[in-house]
Amino acid sequence: MSILIKRPAPHGGRLEERVVHDPELGKKLAQRCSASYDIKATLDENGQPVRNVYREIMSICYGFFSPVEGSMKKAEVDRILKERRLLNEWVFPYPLVFDITEEELKDLGVTVGDSLLLRLKGKPFAILDIDEIWRIDNPEELAHKTFGTPEDNPEVVQEPFNKKMPGWVIYKNLSPVVLAGKYRIINEPKFLPPFDKFWFPPLKSRAEYDRRGWTTVINHQTRNVPHIGHEFLMKDAGYTGDMEPCHGIQVNAIIGVKRPGDYPDEAIIEGHAAVNEGGYIKPERHIVTFTLWDMRYGNPLESILHGIIRQNMGCTHHMFGRDHAAVGEYYDMYATQTLWSKGIPSFGFPASINDVPYGLQIRPQNMKEFWYCPVCNEIAYSECCGHDKEKQKFSGSFVRGMVAEGLFPPKVIFRPEVYKVIVKWWKEFGYPFCNPRYVKEKEERLEVDLPDMDI
């Protein structure tokens, strides 16, 4: 038996790449559409953007969510809510739908068999081939079923979800009509700075690993500017691998609408880049990338999506810490690690998600905590350091409070280069964190521009 770990196949067996690279062909396909629709953000009850379906279309068409090919049919959504599986059996955590209002459906006049041209920022962007039109009868019920309830999922759900949970708010505010069918991008968007440097969709990331000679790659999920605790999580988790530590440490930031108090996307991505530019993790072993997705904060369920994305990108390992992709105390703080170590039967996983049919191949590296220990005089791992009384934790809210007060953080909390990135974007946006104004402006600007395409 070889002890060497090989790069996993994409989830579902092959990568979906649903992008037309030839503009002339894209134009011809667009001309065949019977109607066009301008993509708009999903808003919450206060009119605040919470999601933009363009990010889902990008992530589907560039293969991050393989084997998903488009907006889901009703039977597929029902199966996901019941068993967290697609109709083709492969594990998948969330319903993904293209939703519009009844009025919009009437105005479009489309029906099954039609192709709908989707415009973004006023320009042709993608096509949706409509296979089915169905209704969401009760979006609040859909929101509850998507994330679970304490009664139905007692292993990990601690309290009912409500309007303080961003993912629940997204599903609660979906429009009632779903146009289900496959997407195809027909006019490739161009990423704006600073995102353009970090765009590595699965085909490109796998090629990049080859170029670098990486077989084993461990992924770090992030929605944060990295403090020293994050940096040591990456470094120490990176010691896993096969007969040697992982060749690569990949940061994959989730870029999209986030909750107030999270850092702006621009600071997150450049903050991670500052770690390797500063040599704290050398660039030859470290790569910063991102995925477009409006975070649902679904802890164990979100970790399934994270596993799918990073397996599709070619990673062999994925680090999971405490409170993975979580907000509040809806889920048990180790719910993700439970899913990956022994499964969560009520979500359809009687065993680890690696050990169920049509499950994931990427390997979890479940990690506990890092803290500063004044006795050890170092950043210590909780399962190594015996100075429980003296430990000083990297509380995210404590660090945010220090940043907001404008205090220059000590080097033991933030690398100076990383803090300078925070301040750079603070100057730009007038605020160090996401606030309603930043989110609204960002949703107008988005992360991309589109080339002109006359139809």
Add this chain to the structure above:
Amino acid sequence: MAKSIAVLLDDKRIGAIKGSDLEGKIESMFGGQLSCFILEMDDTKAKEVMDAFDTARVDSRGFITDVPIAFNRVLFEEIAKTKSLGTEAIDGVLGRVAEIKEAAAKEKEFLPHPEL
């Protein structure tokens, strides 16, 4: 269980309490790279703070965090005024809730960035 709150101290704040008994109560964090006062309060006072500010939460260390920046500023002012890390400083802050909330509303839109 009693809750704590940390008031971070930069050079300006340390200068403001220089020569007072408070100097001996400065605690160091992260190997001496950060200075702060740590105030403890009973559950009743902690609840008053939590109730007054809807963003406030208790973190994994048992510290009250995510209070408005203005809260921290006013808390330091009350500490400096009362020369105490006890109940009187917290009471002083609770007596200025309206002022803190007014400042906090502006903080949600804009925070001045530090000069590096």
